[in-house]
Amino acid sequence: MISSWEPGTWPAPHVLYGGDYNPEQWSPPVWREDAALMRKAGVNLATVGVFSWARLEPAPGEYDFGWLTEVLDLLYDAGVGVALGTPTASPPPWLTVAHPDVLPVTDSGVRYSPGSRQHFCVHHPEYQAHAMRIVSELARRLGDHPAIRIWHVHNEFACHVPQCFCDFSAAAFRTWLRERYGNVEAMNEAWGASFWSQRYRDFDEVLPPRVVPALPNPGHHLDYRRFSSDSYLAQYIAERDLLRSVTSHIPITTNYMGFFKPLDYFAWAREQDLCSTDNYPDPADPDSPMLTAMHYDLIRSLKKDVPWTVMEQTTFRVNWRPVNAAKVPGEMRRGSYQALARGAAGILFFQWRASAAGTEKFHSAMLGHAGTATPGWREVIELGEELHRLGELTTATVAADCAILFSWPNWWAVEQIGQPSAELRMLEQVRWMYRPLFEAGVTADFAAPGEDLSAYPVVLVPSLYLLTEAEGASLRRYVENGGTAVISFWSGIVDEHDRVHLGPYGGPLRELIGGDVVDVAPLQPGQTVEVAWTDGRRSAGTLWQDLVDESGGEVLARYAAGPWAGYPAVLSKQAGAGRTVYVGTRLDTAALGGLLAQVLGERDAQPTAGVERVVRRTAGASYEFLINHRGEPASVPLAAAGQDLLSGATVSGRLELPPQGVSIVRRETERR
Secondary structure (H helix, E strand, O other), X not given: OHHHOOOOOOOOOOOEEEEEEOHHHOOHHHHHHHHHHHHHHOOOEEEEOOXXXXXXXXXXXXXXXXXXXXXXHHHHHXXXXXXXXXXXXXXXXXXXXXXXXXXXXXXXXXXXXXXOOOOOOOOOHHHHHHHHHHHHHHHHHHOOOOOEEEEEOOOOOOOOOOOOOOHHHHHHHHHHHHHHHOOHHHHHHHHOOOHHHOOOOOHHHOOOOOOOOOOOOHHHHHHHHHHHHHHHHHHHHHHHHHHHHHOOOOOXXXXXXXXXXXXXXXXXXXXXXXXXEEOOOOOOOOOHHHHHHHHHHHHHHHOOOOOEEEEEOOOOOOOOOOOOOOOOOOHHHHHHHHHHHOOEEEEEEOOOEOOOOOOOOOOOOOEEOOEOOOOOHHHHHHHHHHHHOOHHHOOOEEOOOEEEEOOHHHHHHHOOOOOOOOOOOHHHHXXXXXXXXXXXXXXXXXXXXXXXXXXXXXXXXXXXXXOOHHHHHXXXXXXXOOOEEEEEOOOOOEOOOOOEOOOOEOXXXXXXXXEEEEEEOOOOOOXXXXXXXXXXXXXXXXXXXXXXXEOOOEEEEEEOOOOOOOOEEEEEEEEOOEEEEEEOOEEOHHHHXXXXXXXXXXXXXXXXXXXXXXXXXXXXXXXXXXXXXXXXOEEEEOOOOEEEOXXXXXXXXXXXXXXXXXXXXXXXXXXO
């Protein structure tokens, strides 16, 4: 199938299928067996070389690329394309022997030891020099190999060492601060350094935010988060630019990890040709279908006009949880179609062949320790056969009904020490707003604050604590031009430096709230507050209570008990041609779902419990994915007849889905 995919094009004309392949762990006879079995399984892309630095450069400046060339030749002859990895995520032992201070340091001053992976400081000049040298050799020696279709840079940047606090990092941080602020007084002002006598005379006095006796400076910590994300991005860009200088036509990516706190993926996506992600939901968690959908909606949204890939998932079981629950028959297939439904153009796994040794030897693979006798092998083959027939989906776009505003700097800031409640966790806030959408079959994009929102009739804003004036103005324009925004408590509180927007809370969003948030009263864990709606309904709130003085808005609900009884809990306000709904407590799921249903309006298709619905569209057809996440059959009403792409049958009326069942209903659309 590789012959139909021209190098330098994206997406491929077929759904990508395959996974990580680590031939350095195996002998040449196994390579030949793997190539034949990949062809049998329908594999058309293998990620190769990600952890092969010690094999490629067994001693400083001594290289062995012959084995990798042989592997690429075998894969190419088998019709398997290659995502060739740069091996910079795991330096060989000789590097840390020669330069022990390459090893990263924790905020408490502990230096890590080698013996695992990610054991480097990204700011260390020796790491940078050696990393760029192996990337240069890889590109120069193999960049023109006909099997290569994608460059895969590094692996899971910052996964185990999100920040380093060594002296090399301190020097790099000072350089970053000089570039950001220009002079030390501007930095002092941004950090509120007059508090606790923290004013600096010179940038040379600044250290990383290491362990301190009391509460740390939040502005200092926030900037170190930004600096660390930028530093890893700089390493990615350096490797990317080197690869482009040799193979300018090959698309370049790296694998994200979904909602991964240390890296601002909106900033990273601007530097990617395509986005990729690793996803390992827990089969024992009943929320895993929802969490996976949220993950995939985020990855699709980072680069909304470019199809993305699942770079890693497991076929059966991971190895790193206390108890590694296995996927039931059909669950691997069902989870793969969940990615395809939400915009993926590639379904890849970690890994192709299960390792015989090492930390991940009990992490399942497409080809397990029992070889083709592994229970999942038949499912691997069947999925490859199905995906081979679905090439028309690779350019179909996902039809989103609304957007959710999300910001990494906000995530970093809102979870710092010294907040009104440490119980407010950003991802819990996002899940709180996302759950009713998922259960109602409403598809959401994620958007960065300040992004153009005009395409969305509704925008949800979960606790956007950190908000710049420009971002606030963008949201106000969206509403005034006819959009509807649902804004939760603890939004618009501080600026980009974590300095409070003084006055009633809300800052740039104050005129959208419908009242003045004069203070907040967090609730204790397990504590609830009764909420009374103007239509007579009663519901509960948890976590938080905003204390709002009414001012120009319509009160939809009030606190019905407790010391703050009578204060508004939910308000609505007209603003220009649009409307806002402000929610001052964490409403229970039923109440929030009812509120969002009113805001979003009538749906074409009614939800079926446990069945996920997503629509992708092209110019000539729509594709409705129906995915049964339950362990029992589901009967799903269809809004219109169509053809099931997987079975070839015409379906109408009601569709019967077996446990873990999937249907893709294709419908022709009218051309204008």
